[in-house]
Amino acid sequence: MNRVTSLLGIKHPIIQGGMVWCSGWRLASAVSEAGGLGLLGAGSMYPDVLREHIRKCQAATNCPFGVNIPLMYPQIEEIMNIVAEEGVKIVFTSAGNPKTWTGWLKERGITVVHVVSSSRFAVKCEEAGVDAVVAEGFEAGGHNGREETTTLCLIPAVRSVTSLPLIAAGGIGTGEGILAAMALGAEGVQIGSCFALTEESSASAAFKEHCLALGEGGTKLLLKKLAPTRLAKNAFRDAVEKAEESGATAEELRDLLGKGRAKKGIFEGNLDEGELEIGQVSALLSRQESVKDVMRELIESYRRVAERDYLSMM
C-alpha cells in the first residue's frame, strides 16, 4: 500500500500504459483483474469505439480501470464527454497542457493523472491540480520528450520539485526495474512495452513477434524534427533514418510519415511499411505471455529483489 495504490484503488502499484492500437478492453480489464490499473488507449479510437470499449471493460471487471487521453486528440470535447457520461473514474492525460482539462474532469469526480517528460511540466501539473504525475523517460516507446532525459535521471529530478504521487515510466519491464524506480523516489510504475506484447494486447501477432525478437539497439528515437518517437527497426524506419541523416526537413519527414503508419504497423502487422512503436526495454523481453503471468512475474521478481540486503553492500 502506498499513495498510488490508495489514489487509484488498486492492489499493486503497476499501471498499464494506455497505448495506441494495443490497449483495448481485453488488455485493460485483464490488468485491472490482476490487481494493477488497466488503461484504455483513446488515442487510436474513434469516439464511438472508445464508448464501446469502456462498456466492455466495465462488463469484464469490477476493478478500477482508466482511460488515457492524448490532449491533442482532434475531437477532444466529444471524448471527454463520453468519459464523463460513461462513468469513467480515472483519466490519464498526456501530450498537452494539464491546465486545459484537469478542472473540468475533477469537477466531475474523476481522478486525473498527467504524463510528463520533465520536471518543469511536473510543476505545471501540480499547479493545474492533477492528482498524480507519470514521469516518462527516454527509454519509452512511441512519442517521447525532446530533452531525452532517461528515467534514471528524470525520476529524481521530478521527485525534487513536486510532492505529488509519482509514477515512473520508460524502460521498466521487470521487478528489478520496478525496484529501481522505487529507489529513485517513484511510488508506482507505468509499464507499456511489456503489456503491449501480451496475449491480451490488440496489437497484431506479427508486431508482437517482431518486437519480442528485438535485442539491444533494436529501437531508436527518431523523427526528432516532428515529434520524437521511439521506433523498432524495420524498412520504414530505415527510410526515416536515412532521410534524417541526409538532413531532411520537418516537412519532408511529415510527407514520408504520411497518415496511419502506427495503425498499419502495430494493428495490421505490416512490418515493412508500418510505424512500430515500442520501448527500449523490449530488448529484455522474449516470450509472449498472458497478462496474468506477466503480473505474477513482475510482483514475484520485485519481492525477490526487494528482500535483498542492500545496506550491507555499501
Next chain:
Amino acid sequence: MNRVTSLLGIKHPIIQGGMVWCSGWRLASAVSEAGGLGLLGAGSMYPDVLREHIRKCQAATNCPFGVNIPLMYPQIEEIMNIVAEEGVKIVFTSAGNPKTWTGWLKERGITVVHVVSSSRFAVKCEEAGVDAVVAEGFEAGGHNGREETTTLCLIPAVRSVTSLPLIAAGGIGTGEGILAAMALGAEGVQIGSCFALTEESSASAAFKEHCLALGEGGTKLLLKKLAPTRLAKNAFRDAVEKAEESGATAEELRDLLGKGRAKKGIFEGNLDEGELEIGQVSALLSRQESVKDVMRELIESYRRVAERDYLSMM
C-alpha cells in the same frame, strides 16, 4: 562488502570514472582516500605525464587506485609499459577490444576491468578473461555507445549474460541512483560527472560552473556519425547540432571538430569553442563540493534509501 569491493580492495563500491582532463592524481587519490577507487584518466595524458601522476598518486595515498586507459590511445604500448613499471595494480580499459591487452596485464598481476555499452561486449570481456565489467549507459558524458541503451535497460541485459562482477555507469550521481543500480543487478557503480565537478578535479573552474548550472536537456548525444559523444550546451555544440540537422557528413563533422576541443573546453575553460563533455546527471548537481563531502553524501543517502521498506510497497 561484495565482489567489487573485494576485487578492488576498497571499502565502498564507488569508482570514480577516469575522465579526460578531470582525473589527475589529486582527484584519484582523494577518492581512494575516501574509501572508493580513484582512477587516473590516461586518455588526456602524455606518457611522461601519466608516469608523474602515478607517482604523485602513490605518494598521496596508500589506498588502491587505478588507471583508465582508452585502448585507441596512440602510444598504447608505451602507456602499458609505464603502468606495469610503476606498479599500478588496477587498470580499467575502454574503447577497444578487451582481448588485446587483458592477457598481458593479467600476466603482470594487474586486475583488469573493461568498460562496455552492450551485453555483446560484456560476453567478449568474459572470454578475454577480464576481472570485472563496467556497463555504461546512454546517460554518460563523453564518448558513448552506438545503441543508446540506457543504464536502466543495460544493467539487466549485461547481468543476464555474464557472471562477472558488474559495475554500473551512466546517470548515477546520488545514493538513490546507486541503489537503483544495485536493484538492477550491479555490485558497484562508476561515477563520472559528479567527481568531474568536485574541487579536486583538474577541470577548469569555468567548466565546472557551466556544468553545475545545467538543467534537464542541458546535455545531448551528438557526433553520432563519428563517435557518439554527450556534450553540454554551448556555442560549439550548437554549431555541431546545426551541421548534423542539415545532414553534415562524417568528414564535415571531423573538420568542424578539429583537434584538442575537449582540452580547450574542459581544461582551459573556453566555454564557447571547447567540447564540454559531461553526463546527463549534471542536471541533478548544483554545488561544487570536495570529494570527501561527495563521498559522504553518496554513502549517507544510499544508506537512507536502502533502509526503506520496499516490500510493503508492492
